[in-house]
Amino acid sequence: MIRIVLLFLFVSVISAIQVFDPWNRDNSESSNTITQASTNVTKSYFAYPYTDDFAKNSAIQTVLEAKYHEKNVVQHRDADGHLYWRVCWDGGNPTxxxxATEGIGIVLPESWPEDKRRSWKRSNQIQRNEPKRYSILAKDSTNDEETKQTRDFLNSKMSDASxxxxxxxxxxxxxxxxxxxxxxxxxxxxxVEAYSGVERVSEAATGEEDRILPPRNERQQPTKGRARRNGGSQKTNDKRSLSWDKQENAGRNLVMISQPQDTDLNKMKDFVFEKNAGKGTWIYIIDSGADGDHEFNAESVEKNVIQTPYSKSQGQKPEEDDGTNSHGTVAGSIALGRKHGVAKVATLISVKLVRNKASEFIQALEMVIDDLNKPENQQRLSKTVVVLSQGYVGQLNHDxxxxxxxxxxxxxxxxxxxxxxxxxxxxxGNRGELFEIIDRIPSVLADENTPIINVGNVYPEGDRVKASQRGPQLTIDANGEDVEGQSKEDGKTLEHQSGTSFAAPQVAGIIATYMGYDNVPWDKDQTMLDRVKAIKNYIQSDSSSWARQKEKNEPVKVLWNGVTKDIRNQVGAHDCEGDSNNCDQKPRCTGLGTNKYGTQSTYDTLIDQSFCPDWNPSNGGVNGSFLQSTPESVNFAIIAPTNGQRALPTGEDCKKNLxxxxxxxxxxxxPMNWKAGGDSQVDGWTYQIAPQSDRPPAPKNPIAWCKFQEGEKDGSFRVWGAGWLNSGFGHELKDKFIEQDGGLAFPDGHGYDTGSWDFGYELRNGHEWTFTMDYSLAFTPFNIKGLTSGVLKDTANFDGFEVTCED
Incomplete structure (x- = not known):
């Protein structure tokens, strides 16, 4: 048996892969395994390993299969591509x-809701494999000799001095x-706890970024055609000295900031902002770094960097973003980016850290304070805001x-x-489905003398996102759901970024905008702590927020920059007349993170040759389903306006708008031009493309694996893969084998036995189709493995795709 694995790279995504295999054929081994596992057992559990090491996880799987039987251990991968197992057992609770199984980090019952399981971060799983680390408070920080002796004692007790x-x-x-x-x-x-020089010991706090991306079918969809109202008056500070501008077709979160009361967000396209928003102000962003000259002033990115010693010790460069999925760059761009930002002319101070240790954040705060205390930076004190999109430890309250x-x-x-x-x-924080109330530091430290501004996340219509944590320490909400930001790959936009991570920078941007006014909207005579309290109070006031929705009799106050209808009219903002069906909307993209996608060429063909030619406008709307039971299964739809009559779209309109x-x-x-669909609205008609099949994370190249079983003169082989043969049930590959067989003029009964061809779609262990076929080598001089790899390569027809079936 020879197993050939083609190196494959999956795009990192945030949405979850379905646990069960939707395309398993009834006669396949994988289908039988899952059916037996789900009918013969009483309980199921998910077991997560500490590591992604292939060899170690293969050994763990062997142990699990020996303990619980192969049919009861099913391998899966989560949204980030990490492997885990579903273990079924009817012999009691195996938790x-x-x-106790070496290499298993976390065990969760399948009965837990999927979103609850998903909330447990991978980082927490891996940390269980490391020795616990602690934070120690010295008894008397003014006694330098005592603290030196205490440090020497602590060093002698560490299990790892390095x-x-x-x-x-x-x-x-x-x-x-x-x-x-x-x-x-x-x-x-x-x-250590008993030592005379120690005041207190706590387990060292670790952190996680507040980025999420729930599956789109769990998101609340905007309600069209009606305005959100809270029934109160709308106050604004004196804007006679201000000059306003607009950003056309801006991100929805920005448009929402400049949405006046008694208006419908669905009728708005433009972000209206003070022309000099953030001028002469500084935003210190404590994160993984910022990199993107198109969004930020290049000099700012290169020179205005504060970097922690730990970040330097890890070899990180000050001008780069070392965060997952450009976290620091996205957060910075939302606060003050030229395209995606609120305070578009504020100055970025990037405070770069590794991000996973509370101790490093504390060190970063010290460095920020030292920077602000420099004589040359004294003018910044009234023009600076600091923002962090992260939290540490958990299940804490204020005390x-x-x-x-x-x-x-x-x-x-x-x-x-x-x-x-x-x-x-x-x-x-984004732990709301596990812990509804804010439960991490620094957020839980907020009180009268520690006026931290805690920011939650809402949908565009103002409803709170379920994952967003709340409670009495929440200050305000902003729309951090499905927003856009700058990638650290300069010039690129990252879509569908979600989480309180991206709500907080918007509030920082608004504060910087206000700080840039000639007359700040809070009491300018206030100083020090009282000034911070005044800023927090103003952000919460009716002058800088209004309630789009009410939830459990609690108003959800959402960020607002004070723009009125008159101001929007003054700058010529694009606001649709009448109901929102009159608004053409640029396409809203579903995003490849859903793991539902197909190739553009396939969808173009279906639009041109199948769906749109059959479009019958007299019925007022139509749906069409195509390529069912394949990875590229897709629904197209044209939905009639909900209010009033509109001109009926033609077949050409159908093609153009889809x-x-x-x-x-x-x-x-x-590079493979995958498309996850989306929707748009034109002349009141809604056009939708909705891929249906769950797939592995979208690959950047076709992938395949190959295994041969040889006899003396004949044998069989199995190939399985993903990213190609998406909807034709493998016929194009089979035709290539027939063509190869004929071209080589094998004697009758020899070569590839295409009559034994057996192809089927199945979502399992990273692949989405498999086929088997027999062959005979009698009286032929050909290398069947070399021939097979050549046929696979020709059929995939993708630069860089290589398949070598070796001995």
């Missing part, structure tokens, strides 16, 4: 036994308040947050920042 340890300093002094990142055994921790060593040190630094009169904005969706969507970093 403890699964936990790890990076953070020191907490009293800002502006050399005094050491504590340390973080020290690994101790349980015995050593007890000794336990302040009791945590990292929480206490974090809170002290924030109070030092507030004493300078500088506000701090952060994301509320093609426009394909042309507008999924254009970045997509």
């Amino acid at each position: 403890n036994d699964l936990h 790890v990076y340890v953070w020191e907490y300093h009293t800002p502006g002094t050399s005094h050491i308040e504590g340390w973080s990142g020290m690994p101790f055994t349980d015995t050593a921790r007890a000794e 336990s947050g302040w009791q945590h060593v990292d929480g206490q040190e974090m809170g002290r630094r924030l109070q030092d920042l507030f004493a300078l009169g500088v506000p701090f904005v952060t994301s509320s 093609r426009a969706i394909l042309d507008a969507c999924d254009t970045e970093d997509n």
Whole structure:
């Protein structure tokens, strides 16, 4: 048996892959396995390994199959491509036994809702395989000799002396308040807690970025044709000295910021903003870095960088973004980017850190405070806002947050920042489906003397996103759902970014905008902490927010920049007349993150030759389903206006408007030209393209695997793959084999036996189709493996696609 694996790369995505295989043939081995597993067992569990190492996970799977039988262990991959297993068993609860299996990190019951399972971050799973690390607060930070002796003692108790340890300093002094990142055994921790120079010990807080992307079918869709109202008056500060401008066809989150009360967001296309928004202000963005000259001033990105020592120790470059999916660059672009930003002429100060340790964030705060205290930066104090789209540890409240060593040190630094009169904005968190109330530091530290601005996430219509955490410490909401931002690959736009991570920078941008006014809208005589309180109060007031919706009798106050209907008219903003059916909307793209997609060429052909020629406008709307039971199964639809009569679209309108969706969507970093569909509205008619089949994450090249079983003169082989043979049930490949067979003039009964061809679609372990075929080599000099790889390559017809079936 020879297994040939073609190297494959999947695009990283955020939406979940379906657990079950939707295309399994009834007579396939995989179908039988799942059927037996689901009918013969009483309980099912998901087991997640610590690592992505192929060899280690293969060994783990062997152990699981030996314990629970091969039919009861089914391999899957999550939205990020990480492997896990579904283990079924009728012999009682196997949780403890699964936990005891070497290499298994987390075990979750299948009975948990999928979104709840998905909320457990991969980083938390892997950290369980590492020794616990701790934060230690010194007894007396003013006694330098005592703290030196305490550090020597702590060093002697660490289980690994080579790890990076953070020191907490009293800002502006050399005094050491504590340390973080020290690994101790349980015995050593007890000794440390009892040591005379130690005030308190806490497990070191780790963090996670507040980015999410739930499946689109879980998102609330906008309600068209009606305005959201809260029934109250709408106050604005005096804008006689302000000059307004518009950004046409702006991102929906930006348009929503300039949405006046008693108006319908669906009728608006333009973002209206103060022309000098953010001029003479600074936004310190504590994140993974920022990289993108098209969005930011190049000099700002290169020169205005504060980088933590730990980031430097990891070899990170100050001018680059080392975050997952351009997290820092996207956050920065939303706060102050030229295209995607709120405060379009503010100055970016990138505070670059690795992001996963609370101790490093505390160190970054110290560096921000030191920077602001420089004599040459004193003019910044009244013109600066700091933003963080991250949270650390969890399941804390206000009191336990302040009791945590990292929480206490974090809170002290924030109070030092507030004493300078500088506000701090952060994301509320995306753990709302597990923990509804804000539960992480720094957010839980908010109180009267620690006026942190916590920002939640809402849909465009103003309803809160379920994952967005809330509670009495929430300050305000903004639309961070399905927004656009700048990629660290310069010039590229990242679509469908979601989470409180991208709501918080919008609030920071609005604060910077207000700071740039000649007359700030809060009491300008307030200073230090009182000034920060005044800024927070103003952001929450009716002058800077209004309730789009009400939820559980609690108004959901959403960010607003004070723009009125008159101001929108003044700048000529594109606002549709009458009901929203009069508005043409640029295509809204579903995004490849849904793992439902097909090739543009296939969909173009269906539009031109099947759906649109059969379009019958007299019926007022039509749906069409094509290529069912294949990976490219798709629905096309044209939906009539809900209000009033409109001119009926022609067949050419059908083609033009559906093609426009394909042309507008999924254009970045997509060499195979996959299309995930979307919708648009033209002349009141809604056009939709909706791929139906769950697939692996969209590949950048065709992928395949190959395995031969040889006899002395004949044998069989199996090929399975993804990213090609998408909808023709393999006929194009079979025809190539027939062509190859005939061209080589094999004797009768020899060569490829295309009569034994057996092809089927199945979503399993990263592939989506498989076929088997027999062959005979008697009296022929040909290398059947070389011939087969050549046929596969010719059929895939993609540059860089190589298949070599070797011995």
